[in-house]
Amino acid sequence: MNRKNNRKGVTGKISRRTLLGGIIAAAVLPVNKLFAGALQADEKLLHDLDDPTKLPGPGPSPLGKRSVFEQPVRKPSDISSRTPLQDLHSAITPADLHFERHHAGVPAIDPAKHELLIHGLVERPMKFSLADLKRFPAVTRTCFIECAGNFRTGKEEMTPQDILGLTSQSEWTGVMLSTLFNEVGIDVKAKWFLAEGSDAAVMTRTIPLAKAWDDAMIVYAQNGEAIRPEQGYPIRLLLPGFEGNMNIKWLRRIELSEEPYMTREETSKYTYPVKDKIRMFSFEMDARSIITHPVYPEKVSKGFIEIRGIGWSGRGKVQKVEVSTDGGKNWQLANLQEPVLSKAHTYFRYLWEWDGNETEILSRVTDETGYLQPTLKQLVEARGPNIGGYHMNPITAWKVKNDGSVWFKPENYTNK
Amino acid sequence: MALAFPISLLLCSLGGRFEPSQAQGDLQDTSKRFRKFGFGRTATAKEITAWDIDIRPDGKGLPAGQGDVKKGRLLYAAKCAVCHGVNGTETPGVKLPGTALVGDTSAKARPKTIGNYWPYATTLFDYIRRSMPYNLPGSLSDNEVYSLSAYLLNANKIIKADVILNAQNLAQIVMPAKKLFVMDDRKGGPEIK
Numbered sequence: 001m002n003r004k005n006n007r008k009g010v011t012g013k014i015s016r017r018t019l020l021g022g023i024i025a026a027a028v029l030p031v032n033k034l035f036a037g038a039l040q041a042d043e044k045l046l047h048d049l050d051d052p053t054k055l056p057g058p059g060p061s062p063l064g065k066r067s068v069f070e071q072p073v074r075k076p077s078d079i080s081s082r083t084p085l086q087d088l089h090s091a092i093t094p095a096d097l098h099f100e101r102h103h104a105g106v107p108a109i110d111p112a113k114h115e116l117l118i119h120g121l122v123e124r125p126m127k128f129s130l131a132d133l134k135r136f137p138a139v140t141r142t143c144f145i146e147c148a149g150n151f152r153t154g155k156e157e158m159t160p161q162d163i164l165g166l167t168s169q170s171e172w173t174g175v176m177l178s179t180l181f182n183e184v185g186i187d188v189k190a191k192w193f194l195a196e197g198s199d200a201a202v203m204t205r206t207i208p209l210a211k212a213w214d215d216a217m218i219v220y221a222q223n224g225e226a227i228r229p230e231q232g233y234p235i236r237l238l239l240p241g242f243e244g245n246m247n248i249k250w251l252r253r254i255e256l257s258e259e260p261y262m263t264r265e266e267t268s269k270y271t272y273p274v275k276d277k278i279r280m281f282s283f284e285m286d287a288r289s290i291i292t293h294p295v296y297p298e299k300v301s302k303g304f305i306e307i308r309g310i311g312w313s314g315r316g317k318v319q320k321v322e323v324s325t326d327g328g329k330n331w332q333l334a335n336l337q338e339p340v341l342s343k344a345h346t347y348f349r350y351l352w353e354w355d356g357n358e359t360e361i362l363s364r365v366t367d368e369t370g371y372l373q374p375t376l377k378q379l380v381e382a383r384g385p386n387i388g389g390y391h392m393n394p395i396t397a398w399k400v401k402n403d404g405s406v407w408f409k410p411e412n413y414t415n416k
Numbered sequence: 417m418a419l420a421f422p423i424s425l426l427l428c429s430l431g432g433r434f435e436p437s438q439a440q441g442d443l444q445d446t447s448k449r450f451r452k453f454g455f456g457r458t459a460t461a462k463e464i465t466a467w468d469i470d471i472r473p474d475g476k477g478l479p480a481g482q483g484d485v486k487k488g489r490l491l492y493a494a495k496c497a498v499c500h501g502v503n504g505t506e507t508p509g510v511k512l513p514g515t516a517l518v519g520d521t522s523a524k525a526r527p528k529t530i531g532n533y534w535p536y537a538t539t540l541f542d543y544i545r546r547s548m549p550y551n552l553p554g555s556l557s558d559n560e561v562y563s564l565s566a567y568l569l570n571a572n573k574i575i576k577a578d579v580i581l582n583a584q585n586l587a588q589i590v591m592p593a594k595k596l597f598v599m600d601d602r603k604g605g606p607e608i609k
Contacts, residue, residue, distance in 0.1 A: 104547060119464050127463065128456040135455045183452055194470055200553045202546040204470060253467050262473045262536045264543040268528065271597070274609075278533075278593070282600040315604045369604030382608045 072097055075161050079103075080147070081230075082165025086292045091310060091337070091345040092142070093168035095223050100230040101147050101166060103265075104200035107250055111226075111234040114198070116218065120255035123185030130234050133218060136175040136183075141217065141240065143343045144169040144312050146285050148243035148270050151392035156399070156407040160292045163396060163408065167312070169345040170231075172238050174219030177212040190256040194263075195237050198252035205246045206260040207239065208283075215240050218251065241314030241343040242283045243391070245270055272388035285314030287373050288393035289321055289348070289365035300404045302356040307334070310345045313367035317341070320366050321348040327360040328397070334363070354400065360409060362397045376411045387413065471542040475587025478541065481558040482582040485575075488567025491560055495549045504529075504571060514550070518571045521592060531572030535597045537589040540565050562586070 066072075072088075074081035080101040083093055100106075111130045119125035147166035152158065190209055197203040207216070217238040220227060227233050232249030239247050245265055260266070260281075271280040289311035294300045311321040317340050322331035337347035348363070364373040376394035380387055397409040471477035492504070499514035501507060506516040506527045521531035530540060545561045547553045556564070566581040574589060575581070602609045 104550065104553065117459055117463065117467055119459060119468070125459040125464055126456045127459045132455045136453060179453075183456065196467075196470070200547065202469070202553065204542075204546070255468065255470065257472070259472065259474070261470055261542075262539055263470075264539050267536060267539055267597070268530075268534050274598075276596075277598045278596045279600050280535075280597050282602065284602070284604070286602065286604075367604070370606050371604050372606065374608045378608045 074099065075165060076100075080166060082161045083168045085160040085165060085167075085290070085310065086295050088292070091169050091347045092223065093170060095170065095225070095228050095231070098145075098168040098170060098222070098228065098231055099147065099166045101244060102199060102201070102230070102249070103203055106229050107199040108229070109198060109234060109250060114234050114252070116235065116251060117253045118180060118184045118256075119253075120193070120257055121187035121190035122256055123187065126184050128180070130220065133175055133180075133220060133235065136179050138173055139176055139217060140171060140173045141215075141238075142169065142171045142341055143238070143240040144285075144345045145238075145244045145247055146288075146312075146314075148245060148282065148285070148390045151389055151394075153408075153410045153413075155410055157296060158408040158410070159296055160290050164288075164290060166244070167345070170222045171224065172217065172219040172227075173221035173224075174217045174235070174238065177216040177218055177237075180218065181212055186256060189258050192257050192260050194253075194255040194257060194261050195246070195248040195251060196253040196255075197232075197248045198250040203245075203248055203265065204261065204263040205248060205265055206257075206263065207237075207242075207246060209256070211239055211242070211283075239283075241285060241316075243270065243285055243314075246283065270390060272390040273384060273386040274382075275384040282391050283314075285312075286391065286393050287311070287313035287315070287318070287365045287367040287371050289363045289373055290396045291323070291361060291363050291398055294361075294400070294406045295398055296407050298406050300354065300400065300406060302354055302404075305352050305354050307350045307352050307361060307363075309334075309348055309363050311336075311348055311363065311365035311373075312343070312345045313365065313369075313371070314343055315371065316343065316368040318346040318365055319368050319370075321346070322364050322366075323348075323350040323352075324362045324364075325352050325354075325359060328362055328395075331364070356402065358400065358402050360397045360399050362395055364395050376413055380413050385413075469542075469546055471538045473536045473538050473587070475538060475583060478538070478583035478586060479558040480583065481562055482580050483559050483562025483564070483566050484580050485563075485566045485570045485577045487560075488563035488565070488570075491556075491564050492567050495556075496564070499550060504568070517568055521573045529572060530568055531574060531592065533593050535591050535594040537565070537569060537574070537586055537591055540568060541586060 072084045074083060074097055081099060083097050083099045114130055116128045116133065144167055150164045150166035152163050192206050192209055193212065194204055194206050218235055219238045220235050222228060222231055227236060232251065235251050236249040237247050237251050266280065271278050289309060291307055291309040293308040294305060307323055311318045318336065321334040321336065323334045324331045332350065334348040334350040337349070340346050366372045373393060373395055379392065379394055399407045399409050401407065499512060500517050501512050504517035505519060516527045516529050519525060519527055519529035519532060525532045534540065541561055544564055545556060548556070562581045565586065566575065566579060569575045569589065570577050574591065579585065
């Protein structure tokens with residue numbers, strides 16, 4: 001469906017209520033002429049929306065909506081839903097498009113009854129209500145959360161959402177975990193803490209105590225408003241740069257301990273073969289990038305094309321993103337959108353003049369530790385042929401064909 | 417001109433209050449603050465016991481009680497088989513809602529099951545008790561969880577059929593896959609790991 005047809009299709013569905021809203025809004029204005037004009041809005045006018053200057057629109061409303069012409073959606077499966085990265089124009093993910101992954105559905109939690117318990121190796125075990133948490137000095141931080149199992153391949157007809165839509169970015173607000181740990185007093189013997197959710201999976205993960213003294217937070221707001229139920233309402237743990245699963249949602253309990261708990265999610269899941277061994281406790285998400293425009297199923301024309309995308313690293317700031325427009329032979333620096341934040345999706349752009357010949361376009365990121373995003377081949381060489389689906393961050397290539405069509409370039413690799 | 421007077425008055429009245437001081441600087445840096453805010457309350461022992469259901473590999477947290485393979489087999493048929501299959505094994509061509517639990521127990525065999533992939537037996541008790549069965553999590557008694565753990569460990573050839581499982585012997589079990597697990601050694605920098 002092309003843009004024009006799409007527009008007409010949507011126009012036909014604009015509800016009578018939306019239009020009547022406009023008429024009513026016009027009716028309360030003390031402008032008789034306008035009122036009269038609106039009343040004359042007959043069936044012909046209801047369908048004649050090509051000229052928005054000829055009919056007053058609806059008035060103010062309590063809750064805004066997207067334009068009927070814009071319909072970005074997550075892509076749900078049985079266990080997750082993916083962010084439409086190709087539909088976004090900057091690094092923040094609208095809260096209703098933030099990816100989801102949960103293990104027993106989204107719980108309904110009454111914020112007035114929800115409490116956070118901190119106990120174990122502490123001087124004083126304590127419970128905090130949501131109101132208590134909001135009284136502590138608050139901090140706001142923008143960072144990404146990425147699922148450790150964020151890698152799909154296999155066919156040309158894949159969008160960024162299909163390949164790695166399990167990464168999203170928000171501006172989170174809450175209290176530093178270190179503030180709460182000062183409040184309860186941490187025993188010097190404590191080296192780890194268990195975080196537990198209040199969902200039907202009663203999800204648990206063990207986290208090194210050092211993360212709490214570094215940058216861990218308990219957050220209650222996302223992009224300025226209360227966090228969404230799918231993101232852990234009323235509170236979640238935020239561990240910037242760590243794999244998504246550890247950022248426990250619907251958080252109800254933290255227990256300080258000398259040793260890890262070896263929960264199901266940190267042993268039988270979120271672990272992966274590395275040659276003859278199984279690697280566990282992989283916390284940081286390594287640096288990764290992807291071009292989000294132009295991508296499948298877009299069609300481009302000869303001439304100037306601004307290549308756009310995102311780069312990020314769980315270990316700090318993006319140092320640079322390079323783009324290749326000749327299948328990886330030559331690489332040029334892309335412009336990074338300021339501000340470049342630590343452990344955050346960083347938007348990049350590179351102006352390309354396409355000569356109309358078939359080629360491949362790719363991006364690769366380098367983070368501030370000097371880590372350069374690897375190829376799939378390099379990852380397989382480092383980890384062995386039984387490489388699993390966790391912590392995969394290979395360079396993604398897109399094929400641009402002579403007719404301007406853009407396709408994902410899936411690469412074969414041995415799995416299972 | 418009419419506005420100038422109230423504004424200057426405002427500035428004067430606020431000048432003293434918002435002057436930055438060393439004390440306020442310390443208050444802003446919460447990471448360096450060791451005084452208590454006094455928000456929140458002490459948790460009671462009863463509240464802690466109600467939620468403290470985790471179990472560590474050293475057995476800390478395992479409750480009193482016991483279970484056996486025979487009882488576990490019956491419980492499995494009644495409450496688990498509907499999602500994990502009659503024997504808990506992977507059936508080619510059949511997609512079950514639950515993962516395979518029983519399989520080839522030699523390490524590195526696939527599919528990943530309790531016998532060839534789970535490094536700690538305590539995790540089995542912890543996970544079943546907190547989140548299974550999927551449609552009624554938290555509904556099993558401690559004895560039932562011991563029995564189900566015994567059945568699944570026996571089906572995976574980890575323990576014998578006559579073992580009565582309890583807090584003491586569950587923590588003693590050494591799983592075959594434990595020797596395969598290594599801590600992550602990625603650390604950033606130029607090396608691909």
